[in-house]
Amino acid sequence: GCYAQLKPEEIANIHGVDLVLGAAEKFNITQHLKELTKSNVAKICSCDIEEVTAFNSSWSINDRTRTFLKVQDGCNYNCSFCTIPMARGKSRCDSINNIIAHATQLAKAGVKEIVLTGINLGDYLTPTFPLTPALSTSGEGEGRNFYSLIQALEKLDGIERFRISSIEPNLLTNDIIEFVANSNKFMPHFHIPLQSGSNKILGLMRRRYKKEVYIERVNLIKKLMPHCAIGVDVIVGFPGETETDFQETYDLLHSLDVSYLHVFTYSERENTAALHIAPVVPIKVRHERNKALRNLSYKKLNHFKEQHTGEIRKVLFEAQSRNGLMEGYTDNYIKITAFFKPELVNQIVDWKV
Ligand code: SF4
Structure with a gap:
């Protein structure tokens, strides 16, 4: 994955590692394994990312x-x-x-x-x-x-x-x-990253939209498909995010007709421009903001499910059986759990939510 491309030497120094393949070479893994000979030093096969x-x-x-x-x-x-x-x-x-x-x-x-x-x-x-x-x-x-x-x-x-x-x-x-x-x-299901509800933070993040664009997209989706599921990625604790900025994000997500959130706590990454933005948000505050949005997500998801409870929707049931149960998803991404029935596996059936 990304780690092998970004820090091949670090991985090569881990005890027991024989071979490190970068972003392009990982697709040639079978060839590399055939050619690999035992050595005390890990072999690194990677090129500059610009060449990929x-x-x-x-x-x-x-x-x-x-x-x-x-x-x-x-x-x-x-x-x-x-x-x-x-x-x-x-x-x-x-x-x-x-x-x-x-x-x-x-x-x-x-x-x-x-x-x-x-x-x-x-x-x-x-x-x-x-x-x-x-x-x-x-x-x-x-x-x-x-x-x-x-x-x-x-x-x-x-x-x-x-x-x-x-x-x-x-x-x-x-x-x-x-x-x-x-x-x-x-x-009828979209997953659309928002990352922040504050235009100031979106600018610092170098995102290519303002919150007004996001609102427009969600409104159009819900106008044309009121039953559509909308998932949102959001980052909390980005440098420079004040209490007011965070509240702006919270209020926007609260007001938007979205179904669930994937909440990420900002963490510093080497060689990124965000490292030079101040002030840094204390870790404790980042975690508090994460918790607040996860609670909001929980409420949003429950509300979305309640809106569709009792409806007949198409469900595609999946193959695994766990403890005698099986899972599937409706068209609009509501997870359904049912007693395992082999005849339902890989079938799209009408199901009362
Ligand atoms: S640079 Fe921005 S758009 Fe590209 S992968 Fe990273 S977060 Fe997504």
């Missing part, structure tokens, strides 16, 4: 029901708290034709739901690739951005559900929201 430009397709294969398919990697943004661009390199992505081919293969393996993932998914942008005629609606040159990708996937037979994992608010266009609202396959 290739896209390597990957997807999770441990759960036949739901698969995470990587369609984009790297990031061209420079958020002041983030080391990901240093560890994963510039933004790059798979071609639409390749993604369609992978999704077709997954459908044949019995997968019902694909979650599209990437480091900065909304920044999906390919050079001009002609689509195969069967998938193209207007011919050459189509299929260059994320909107084109989801249009192409909607036409694919075999996969019944798609989800968009996480998308920056500035890249979540009205086109994408309207498309999902009218789609039979893209689930």
Whole structure:
């Protein structure tokens, strides 16, 4: 992962380590293992992150029901708290034709739901690739951005559900929201990082939107899809975050019609611009703010579930049985637990929430 690219020597010095592979070389792991000879010194195979430009397709294969398919990697943004661009390199992505081919293969393996993932998914942008005629609606040159990708996937037979994992608010266009609202396959569920409800802090974080953009996106989603789940990433304790700034974040999240929060406590990362921002927020205060937002998240999630209790919604049940129980998710991402029934595994069924 990122650690091996950012600090290969540190890992090489850990007792028992034989080989450290950076961001590009990890995809050649089988070759490296074949060539590895026992030595007292760990071997480091890594290059400068600027040289990492290739896209390597990957997807999770441990759960036949739901698969995470990587369609984009790297990031061209420079958020002041983030080391990901240093560890994963510039933004790059798979071609639409390749993604369609992978999704077709997954459908044949019995997968019902694909979650599209990437480091900065909304920044999906390919050079001009002609689509195969069967998938193209207007011919050459189509299929260059994320909107084109989801249009192409909607036409694919075999996969019944798609989800968009996480998308920056500035890249979540009205086109994408309207498309999902009218789609039979893209689930009413978005995960949109906010990070702070204070425009001052968003500026210090070098995020590419103001809170007003975020509010607009949420309002449009809920206008078109009142049942839609919306998850939010938020960071507390960023340097310079005063009590007033935090309250602004809290009040915004309280007022927004979102379903759950992923709350992160800011922690210092080497070589990031945020290290030079003052004043630092004391650790104790960071934890108090984290707790306040986690409590808010708990209430929001309960409220969201209560809004849909009693409704009949489509649930995709997953394969694992734990203590005689099985789990699945509704279209709008409400987790359902039921008594295990083998005939429900990997089936989409109408279910009373
Ligand atoms: S926080 Fe996300 S958008 Fe910002 S630099 Fe990191 S990966 Fe890119």
